[in-house]
Amino acid sequence: MSDKEPLFSAKNRKLLTNPLGSDNPITIQVLGICSALAVTAKLEPAVVMTISVMAVLALANVIVSLLRNTIPSRIRIIVQLVIVAALVILVDQILKAFAYDVSKQLSVFVGLIITNCIIMGRLEAFALGNRPWPAFLDGIGNAAGYGIILVIVAFFRELLGSGTLYGFKVIPQAFYDMGYQNNGLMILPPMALITVGIIIWVQRSRNKALIES
Amino acid sequence: MKALRKFLDKKKPLFQKGGKFAKLQSSFEAFETFLYVPNITSHSGTHIKDAIDLKRTMSVVVLALIPALLFGIYNTGYQHFLSLGKEVLASTPLMDICIYGLIEILPIIVVSYVVGLGIEFAFAQMRGHQVNEGFLVSGMLIPLIMPVGAPLWMVAVSTAFAVVIGKEVFGGTGMNIWNPALVARAFFFFAYPSKMSGDIVWIADKADSFSGATPLAHAATLVDATGEAATSIYTQHLSNVWDMFVGLIPGSIGETSTIAILIGAVILIASGIGSWKIMASVFVGGYTMGAIFNLVGANAYMELIPAWQHLIMGGFAFGAVFMATDPVSAAQTARGKIIYGFLIGFLAVLIRVMNAGFPEAMMLAILLMNTFAPLIDHYVIQGNIKRRLKRVKVNA
Numbered sequence: 001m002s003d004k005e006p007l008f009s010a011k012n013r014k015l016l017t018n019p020l021g022s023d024n025p026i027t028i029q030v031l032g033i034c035s036a037l038a039v040t041a042k043l044e045p046a047v048v049m050t051i052s053v054m055a056v057l058a059l060a061n062v063i064v065s066l067l068r069n070t071i072p073s074r075i076r077i078i079v080q081l082v083i084v085a086a087l088v089i090l091v092d093q094i095l096k097a098f099a100y101d102v103s104k105q106l107s108v109f110v111g112l113i114i115t116n117c118i119i120m121g122r123l124e125a126f127a128l129g130n131r132p133w134p135a136f137l138d139g140i141g142n143a144a145g146y147g148i149i150l151v152i153v154a155f156f157r158e159l160l161g162s163g164t165l166y167g168f169k170v171i172p173q174a175f176y177d178m179g180y181q182n183n184g185l186m187i188l189p190p191m192a193l194i195t196v197g198i199i200i201w202v203q204r205s206r207n208k209a210l211i212e213s
Numbered sequence: 214m215k216a217l218r219k220f221l222d223k224k225k226p227l228f229q230k231g232g233k234f235a236k237l238q239s240s241f242e243a244f245e246t247f248l249y250v251p252n253i254t255s256h257s258g259t260h261i262k263d264a265i266d267l268k269r270t271m272s273v274v275v276l277a278l279i280p281a282l283l284f285g286i287y288n289t290g291y292q293h294f295l296s297l298g299k300e301v302l303a304s305t306p307l308m309d310i311c312i313y314g315l316i317e318i319l320p321i322i323v324v325s326y327v328v329g330l331g332i333e334f335a336f337a338q339m340r341g342h343q344v345n346e347g348f349l350v351s352g353m354l355i356p357l358i359m360p361v362g363a364p365l366w367m368v369a370v371s372t373a374f375a376v377v378i379g380k381e382v383f384g385g386t387g388m389n390i391w392n393p394a395l396v397a398r399a400f401f402f403f404a405y406p407s408k409m410s411g412d413i414v415w416i417a418d419k420a421d422s423f424s425g426a427t428p429l430a431h432a433a434t435l436v437d438a439t440g441e442a443a444t445s446i447y448t449q450h451l452s453n454v455w456d457m458f459v460g461l462i463p464g465s466i467g468e469t470s471t472i473a474i475l476i477g478a479v480i481l482i483a484s485g486i487g488s489w490k491i492m493a494s495v496f497v498g499g500y501t502m503g504a505i506f507n508l509v510g511a512n513a514y515m516e517l518i519p520a521w522q523h524l525i526m527g528g529f530a531f532g533a534v535f536m537a538t539d540p541v542s543a544a545q546t547a548r549g550k551i552i553y554g555f556l557i558g559f560l561a562v563l564i565r566v567m568n569a570g571f572p573e574a575m576m577l578a579i580l581l582m583n584t585f586a587p588l589i590d591h592y593v594i595q596g597n598i599k600r601r602l603k604r605v606k607v608n609a
Contacts, residue, residue, distance in 0.1 A: 179364055185404035194378060201382065 007133065015137040019145030021207075026149040027200045028210065031117040036150055037192040038109050043166045046154035048102045050147030052095065052110060056087045057119050058139035064127040065135035071128075080123045081114070088114045118146055153195045161186030221245055239337045243344035267386075271349040273484050277477035278353050278535065282318075284473040285466040289314035289361050292416045292463055317361055318466055324365045326352040328372045336381050347386030347393070347541070348376065354394035354535060357467025358528065358576075359401065360414040367405050371397040391583045392539045395576050402576065415463035426450075427464045428457060429527040429565065429572040435514040436569050443513035451518070457525050468531035471524075478534040487538040490547065491554040495533035498558025499523050506566055514566050523562050532575035533558065542583040546593040553589055557582045 005011075025031045035053075039045045063083050064071075071079050092110045095103035103110065113119065122142050127135040158164055160183045163171035171180070185191050204210045228234050228241040247268060290310035294302040329348045337344040355372055379396030380389045402409045415427055431450035435443055456462055460470020468474075481487030503520025510516040523529060537543060537557050544553035557578045564574030571577060 179366075181367070181405050181407070183370075183404040184406055185400060188403060197382070 012134060012137050015134055016141040016144070019138075019141040020148060021145075022210065024145045024149065024203075025118045025121075025142050026146055026196065027203055029118075029121070031121055032146055033193075033196070035109050035112065035116055036146075036153065036196060037189050039106060040150055040154040040157055040192050040195075041161065041187050042105070042158050042164075043151065043154045045102060045105045046150040047147075047166075048095070048099065049106060049109065050143065050150055052091045052106075053113055053116065053118070053146060054140060054143035055091055056084065056113055057122060057143045058136050059087050060084050060119060061122060061127040061135040061139035062132045064123050065130060065132045068128050068130075076128065077120075080120065084114050084119055084123075118142055149196065149199060152199060153192055156195055157186045157191060161191075217248065221248070237338065239341065239343050240334055243334070243337070267346045268349070270486055271346050273480065273486050274350045274535075275353050277480040277487075278350075278357065278467070280473035280476040281357060281467040281470060281531065281535075282353070284460055284470040285357060286314035286318050287311055288460055288462075288469055289317050289466065291461060292361075293317075296416050318356065320365055321356040321359055321363060321368055321466070322353070324368050325355045325372050328369045329355070329376050332373060332376045332381070336385070342385065347380070347389075351375070351380075351393045351397075355397045357535075358394060358398045358465045358531070360409055360465055361416060362414050363401070363408060367401060367408060371401040371404070374400045387541055389541055391580050392536055392542045395536055395580055395583075398576050399580060402573075415465075427527060427572070428462055429464075432514060432518060432526065432565075433569040433572045435517060436512050436566075438513050443517060447513075447517045451522070454522065454525070457522075465528060465531075468528040471530045474530045474534050481534065481538065486540075487534065488540075488543070488550055490550040491538045491543055492533050494551045494554030495537050495558040495561075496524055498555035498560075499529060499533075499562045500558070501555075502559045502562035506562070523565070527565075527573055528575040529558075529561060532561070532579055536575075536579050537582075542586060544586040544589045544593075546590050546597075549586070549589045549593040552593075553582050553586055556585075 019025055022028065026033065026036055032053075035049065039049045060080070060083050064080055067079070088111060091113070092103070095106070095110060122138060126138045130138070155165070158166075159170065163169060163176075163182050225241070225245075228238045234241070287310060290313035291302070293313055294305050294310060326348075329352045333348050334344055336342070352372075355368070355375070359368055375393045375397035379391055379393040380386065383389050408414055428451055431446060435446055438446055458471045460473060462469050478487065478492060482489045482492070500520050500523070503518070503523040506515035506518075507520055518526075533554075537554060544550050557575075560581065561575045561578035564571055564577055568574070
């Protein structure tokens with residue numbers, strides 16, 4: 001440990017903040033789209049999903065990073081899968097024990113965290129070549145970048161589709177009496193895709209550097 | 214007219230570079246070219262000279278829509294007074310019927326144009342583009358495929374969605390994948406199903422006891438009906454083919470009258486703007502599928518509805534003439550047009566009969582085939598290239 005650097009050096013801080021904006025896993029790398037479409041009809045599952053992914057990704061990153069010098073590169077994918085699968089089962093069981101309703105809503109998608117491209121992507125691209133602490137930050141950062149998009153999408157879908165936020169009614173009854181109706185299309189998966197598309201559109205028109213030629 | 218020209222010429226410098234309102238240049242230009250054929254000519258390359266331009270093309274389509282619109286206005290009043298009783302209808306003068314319809318329909322048209330054009334102008338300003346003409350037609354098509362009682366704010370939201378997501382994200386008129394008017398209807402259909410289906414929405418302000426289901430909705434109930442029940446549904450609601458052809462049935466504003474639509478079709482074909490290949494092949498496709506169902510006859514819907522009746526029910530004719538022929542989203546090649554049209558008709562009847570949840574299947578069929586139109590064109594062109602290559606080899 002000759003090149004001792006502070007825990008939150010500028011480089012490490014970047015690992016946390018980049019995925020939130022200019023290197024977002026969903027809007028820039030376009031990974032993890034399937035679960036983003038599936039669990040964003042309401043805010044609550046979106047938040048729980050974010051926390052689950054964060055736990056799995058951060059821990060998997062750390063474990064793979066610790067083992068990075070002992071994993072034979074020819075079988076590394078299988079080793080990574082085993083690690084991720086173990087963590088996913090752990091998260092799934094914890095959810096079932098302490099948040100049964102949400103775990104029922106998320107149903108198969110907790111199990112499918114294992115196939116979430118963000119996780120395999122980060123393990124391959126980052127954890128295999130970095131020390132545990134940066135790998136941990138990278139996991140937290142990417143999961144947060146994934147989560148922030150999930151929450152934004154879920155916010156609009158729940159608000160416009162069900163008139164609620166996190167299960168609480170926010171659109172007053174008076175609106176409904178005047179003829180307002182919830183937008184049924186918002187609940188359907190296509191609208192999640194369109195909302196993600198709009199986020200990408202807004203992000204790229206604000207930050208021209210992201211536009212591909 | 215001269216005064217108008219003079220006025221425009223006087224104001225023009227204000228909107229040009231360096232002028233006071235230079236930022237609003239594209240808006241000014243849109244109005245000017247709407248009123249007058251532009252006198253700007255291209256300077257380079259070879260160009261085909263033709264008096265017609267995009268704005269004039271659009272005007273012809275709007276003209277072709279007028280019969281359907283006028284009939285829609287009359288029918289709205291007619292259905293309203295009919296729901297109050299046959300005697301009321303008989304004692305109401307024609308003028309009152311039309312005025313009632315006008316009061317119901319005009320706001321929808323105004324909302325559609327104001328919202329749509331507003332967004333178009335805003336985008337043109339923001340991007341520094343010219344204002345696209347395409348909305349002149351979409352703005353007229355959208356009201357015609359809305360149910361009579363559609364709340365205005367829902368029309369506004371659907372129109373905004375159609376213009377932004379259906380068109381502007383792809384780059385505006387000429388770049389859209391789907392027909393924008395149908396995107397508006399699809400949005401409406403899935404977002405607010407209670408205002409777009411069932412039997413309460415098709416007649417404005419009707420008497421409570423009166424059922425206002427469209428013939429298509431009645432037909433959909435045939436799927437589960439058998440024997441006596443099925444025959445009685447048919448004779449009660451579906452046997453009056455003449456009314457269906459003329460259009461005196463409940464339904465979206467402009468889609469009910471096959472006659473009015475056919476007048477529009479004649480205008481479109483005569484002026485060369487609508488493709489007769491698409492229109493004809495849509496009808497052939499619908500008839501073919503209907504005939505297949507007649508042969509199979511697995512349920513009362515397939516058995517009792519003759520193939521030709523599919524062509525005059527619901528939005529089939531309207532979709533075939535005005536929606537499927539949209540030059541942007543339709544197939545471009547001659548053979549592609551025929552395949553595209555045939556599949557639209559074929560799928561529309563297929564969905565209609567097989568899935569009671571979507572009685573108005575024309576919208577879905579056209580949107581689906583819009584998606585596949587470029588693929589069809591690709592294979593038609595590839596096939597053509599292959600065929601001609603072979604000829605070259607034989608000669609050599």
